[in-house]
Amino acid sequence: MTISSVRTGIVLLIIAGLASAAGTLILQRPMTGPEKMQRAYSPAMLHWLDTLGLTDVFHAWWFAALLALLGVNIVLASIERFPNVWHYFARPYRRPEAHFLTGLPVQREIPVDDVRTGMDAAERAFRRTGFKPQRIGDGPEASLYVEKHRFARLAAYVVHASLLLIFAGGITDAVWGYRGFVALGMHDETNQIELSSGMRKVLPFTIRCQGAGQENYPDGTPRRWWSKLVVLENGREVKQKEIAVNDPLVFQGVRFFQASYGSTGQVNSLLLTATPRNGSGPAKEFELRPDETVPLDSETSVRLAAFVPDFVLNGNQIESRSDQPNNPAIELTVDSKQAGTSTVWLFPRFPEFSHPEKSPYAFHLRDLQTGYFTGLQVAHEPGQWLVWAGVLLMGVGLAMAFYFVHLRFWVVPVSDGRGRLVLWVGASASKNREELEKRFGRLVEEIEAGLKTDCAACGIGAVAVPERV
Amino acid sequence: MDRTLNHSEGLSHARGNAVVALVSLAVVFLLTNALLTVAKGGSLFTEQNLLYVALVFFGASAAMYLAYAVTGVERYIRAASPAMMAGLMATTLAVGHRWYVAGHPPFSNIYEMLLCFVWTLAALTVWVEWRYRLRLVGTVTMPLAVIGVVLIQLLPSEVHPLVPALQSTWLQIHVTLAMLAYAGCAISFALALMFLIKDGVGTDTFLIWTSALGAAIYGGFMTRLDASGGLRVAAWDPAGAHEIFVAERTPLMVVLPGLGGIFLVVMLAILVPLVLNIAGQRSQNSGLRSWGTRSFFLALLLQVVALLAFLVRAGAGRYPSPQAEGLFSTSLAASPFIVAGLAGSVTASLLCLLLVWRREGLESMLPRAEYLDGLTYKTIGIAFPLLTLMIAAGAYWANRTWGSYWSWDPKETWALITWLIYAGYLHMRITRGWRGRRAAYFAILGFAVVLFTFFGVTYLLPGLHAYA
Structure with missing residues (x-):
């Protein structure tokens, strides 16, 4: 079992498979937060998993080493076996020798009257079945050689080369590529992105969001997200594009993808009406922003104390289920010189929720504007073209491996054991022996039929030579 | 005469x-x-x-x-x-x-x-x-x-x-290829089983592996066992015909009383023929084997009982939930994988019993072993390139949507593992001349991993492929 043997390759494949499986069964950092990891595993267990690199399998040094070993195995195995295959190209075996004639498993002997009629009949039979025979040598020494799909012998090398290309692309991206995320509010700009490792990266240019939005299906589920992005270099606008899911902006090899769109969970402004409780005067409509105090009359003012976009009570703890304003809750602080300070909760989904007696006004929400952000996935993958080239090459290689067979036929006039003149016909294929035998049978029939029409006198059937394996 | x-x-x-x-x-x-x-x-x-x-x-x-x-x-x-x-x-x-x-x-x-x-x-x-x-x-x-x-x-x-991420032709290519490849793997699995029958693999071996499969399925259910002996299943909103979510990706669960206990008993009952048959095979003891077959039959009956109990319990009624007060209804539709697991296990056991009763008749109906062996290889020869293209199309789609052709999410990784297994099969067959049983076991292992990738990953290991 050397580093270049198939067995080593298989063992490496199995280990890679097991390691990958472990990477899906064990919770992985940094996708899983540290708290969740601590909840899932005991401290001792977590320590061992971390030490063995099992909590981030796909970025562990030993996993990379495993893939590298697999690459080395493929290269060495290919180098070791290549000379054998190269023979089919450098020195095609056109003229078989005596030991080959006896040893070939698929062969027949067809009696003929003279070499020329026999060879002509064989040649015609080949042409009728779609092959191009070559005549090797002249006169009585002449023989026929037919070959098809010689390139199929290279299939395994093509597949392995394609794997190496994919590896090369993956390594290129692992070393020089990066992936990150950036969330931009309307008209925000930044030149920093948060990498998936948690680090920040500064880009050599600035990206600005000019606008973003969501289009919905009639049932309210999102159909399309879009963002208008502008690239700025040294303060100058150099590129602009409206991106959507599956249609990114590319600048200097860095791609910006529309990944998400949603509410920031922060309120921008509220439109409220305040109705005096004691019936003195009309209802007032006013706009309220965070960190802003709005006077309602000479004695009373109101400000926003808290905003919960998706209100839920967990025990007696107020929490937000999400950042989407699904069930907003608004906490107002009302300062009144007479009645003192009171807290008013507004639940637009539940308007019947009662106000405290203390507040001199009753409030009603007319409109709610929350902030929106567009979530952009940022990726730089200089190696991806190697990967796609590898994928295409692998398609070619697999097609060669499974759907093309290197076929060879030989026809040699010889005298058989009893001194009769016969055409020795033999065939070999790189795979699929059964199919070869069928084709060979048809070819022999074709030659015999050709001989019969050629010379009605030679009505002797073919003699099958028992197979020697 | x-x-x-x-x-x-x-x-x-x-x-x-x-x-x-x-x-x-x-x-x-x-x-x-x-x-x-x-x-x-x-x-x-x-x-x-x-x-x-x-x-x-x-x-x-x-x-x-x-x-x-x-x-x-x-x-x-x-x-x-x-x-x-x-x-x-x-x-x-x-x-x-x-x-x-x-x-x-x-x-x-x-x-x-x-x-x-x-x-x-x-x-x-x-x-x-x-x-x-x-x-x-x-x-x-x-x-x-x-x-x-x-x-x-x-x-x-x-x-x-x-949803926006799924609006791509590449996704459709990806899924079409996946279905073709997986169906090809299913056929190669059926052929490999037939080869093993024709090749004279002992009926007790089939019993052992079927029991192991059943035990694994019920073992999977044990992750839903409640301390009270109930079984946790997702609640179902009959009006809206969907699951109820208490938070993002956290469905409301209800506890079906007693079912967890029943499933535990069935799992233990499946382990009995497993142990008996393994022991019988080791010691060549025909008495143990015949008890193995009998207990296998008993385990099958218990599985049918478990299936019926689940159908009755999950089909109707309202049950408590550990997450919220009150009673909630559930539905068979809320637990399709449990139904599939229960029915699949019963079917596998039935097919296995068929083998116990009709071994010779079945063997005589099948074509030559070498023919089946060659056909298994041919089917995998079709399925493997499809599997490769499926992974490539998925990678291309992911790259266009998320900017990453490979992110090691569980479904991707398991598709790769499937690919590795079939790659191993092809290498062993082509370069080392593996024929017959070893190759057939490989083909069966491949299909088992396909099933896990298709159902198990969706059910047990959620990731980017959460849409499916």
């Missing part, structure tokens, strides 16, 4: 006619019954109706295949193929209907993918039967198709518009 032979042949023919007539009658009865219901209200060509027709025909076909496997009466199999064709036609119409209604090819959720899987499975079976004159494949694939159609009926079927 001649006369007795003729006589017995005549008898089996007469019996064959009777069974075919009975099954045909059942088909006609079920279809007429359904037609009457349809006539009372609503349209004829709905997806539900088409799938019902497919179910009836696949069921009839599975019954005929099994009857042929048991008795060897030629007439059964001649009835099985047309039934399978009729089922395939109905499935084709259902797929077409779905495509028309949704306005996009039906690959966007697990319901639609399962529909396509069943279609591909039936189509491939018809093709293998026609091309290679290999008629017993349906014995394995038709029960699979029946489970598939039942599962389809349970899954939420409303046409959802596509």
Whole structure:
């Protein structure tokens, strides 16, 4: 079992498979937060998993080493076996020798009257079945050689080369590529992105969001997200594009993808009406922003104390289920010189929720504007073209491996054991022996039929030579 | 001598006619019954109706295949193929209907993918039967198709518009290739099983592996065992026909009292024939083996009980939840994978018992072992390039959508593991000349991983592929 043997390759494949499986069964950092990891595993267990690199399998040094070993195995195995295959190209075996004639498993002997009629009949039979025979040598020494799909012998090398290309692309991206995320509010700009490792990266240019939005299906589920992005270099606008899911902006090899769109969970402004409780005067409509105090009359003012976009009570703890304003809750602080300070909760989904007696006004929400952000996935993958080239090459290689067979036929006039003149016909294929035998049978029939029409006198059937394996 | 032979042949023919007539009658009865219901209200060509027709025909076909496997009466199999064709036609119409209604090819959720899987499975079976004159494949694939159609009926079927990430032709290419590849793997699995039967692998080995499969399935259920002996399943909102979520990706669970305990008992009962058969095989003790077979039968009965108990409990009633106050209803539709696991385990055990009873008859019906071996290799030779292209198309799509062609999410990783296993199979076969049993075991392992990738990953290891 050397580093270049198939067995080593298989063992490496199995280990890679097991390691990958472990990477899906064990919770992985940094996708899983540290708290969740601590909840899932005991401290001792977590320590061992971390030490063995099992909590981030796909970025562990030993996993990379495993893939590298697999690459080395493929290269060495290919180098070791290549000379054998190269023979089919450098020195095609056109003229078989005596030991080959006896040893070939698929062969027949067809009696003929003279070499020329026999060879002509064989040649015609080949042409009728779609092959191009070559005549090797002249006169009585002449023989026929037919070959098809010689390139199929290279299939395994093509597949392995394609794997190496994919590896090369993956390594290129692992070393020089990066992936990150950036969330931009309307008209925000930044030149920093948060990498998936948690680090920040500064880009050599600035990206600005000019606008973003969501289009919905009639049932309210999102159909399309879009963002208008502008690239700025040294303060100058150099590129602009409206991106959507599956249609990114590319600048200097860095791609910006529309990944998400949603509410920031922060309120921008509220439109409220305040109705005096004691019936003195009309209802007032006013706009309220965070960190802003709005006077309602000479004695009373109101400000926003808290905003919960998706209100839920967990025990007696107020929490937000999400950042989407699904069930907003608004906490107002009302300062009144007479009645003192009171807290008013507004639940637009539940308007019947009662106000405290203390507040001199009753409030009603007319409109709610929350902030929106567009979530952009940022990726730089200089190696991806190697990967796609590898994928295409692998398609070619697999097609060669499974759907093309290197076929060879030989026809040699010889005298058989009893001194009769016969055409020795033999065939070999790189795979699929059964199919070869069928084709060979048809070819022999074709030659015999050709001989019969050629010379009605030679009505002797073919003699099958028992197979020697 | 001649006369007795003729006589017995005549008898089996007469019996064959009777069974075919009975099954045909059942088909006609079920279809007429359904037609009457349809006539009372609503349209004829709905997806539900088409799938019902497919179910009836696949069921009839599975019954005929099994009857042929048991008795060897030629007439059964001649009835099985047309039934399978009729089922395939109905499935084709259902797929077409779905495509028309949704306005996009039906690959966007697990319901639609399962529909396509069943279609591909039936189509491939018809093709293998026609091309290679290999008629017993349906014995394995038709029960699979029946489970598939039942599962389809349970899954939420409303046409959802596509979320932005799924609006890509590449996704459709990816899923089409996946279904073709997986159906190819299923066929190679059936062929490998047949090879092992023909090659004389002991019936007790089949019993051991079937028990192990059953124990693994019930072991999976044990992750849902509640401290009170109940079974945690997702709650179901009958009005909206969907699960209830308390937070993002956290569905509301309800506890079905007692079921967890029942499942635990069934798992232990499955372990008994497993242990007995392994011990019997080790010690060559025929007494142990016969007890192994008996306990296997008992475990099968218990599994049927567990299946029925689950159907009754989950089908109706309101149950408490550990997450919230009050009682909530659930539905079979909320736990399609539990239903699939229960039904799959029962089916596997039934097929295995068929082998116990009819070993010699089955062997004589199968073609040469080398032929089956070669055919398994050929099927994998078709499935493997499809698997490769499927992974490539998925990577290309992910790259266009998320900017990353490979992110090691569980489904991706398991697809890669499947690919590695079949790559290993091909290397062993081509360069080391592995033939026969070792190759067949490899093919079976490959399909087991395919099943895990398709169901297990979706169910147990959620990731980016959460859409499916």
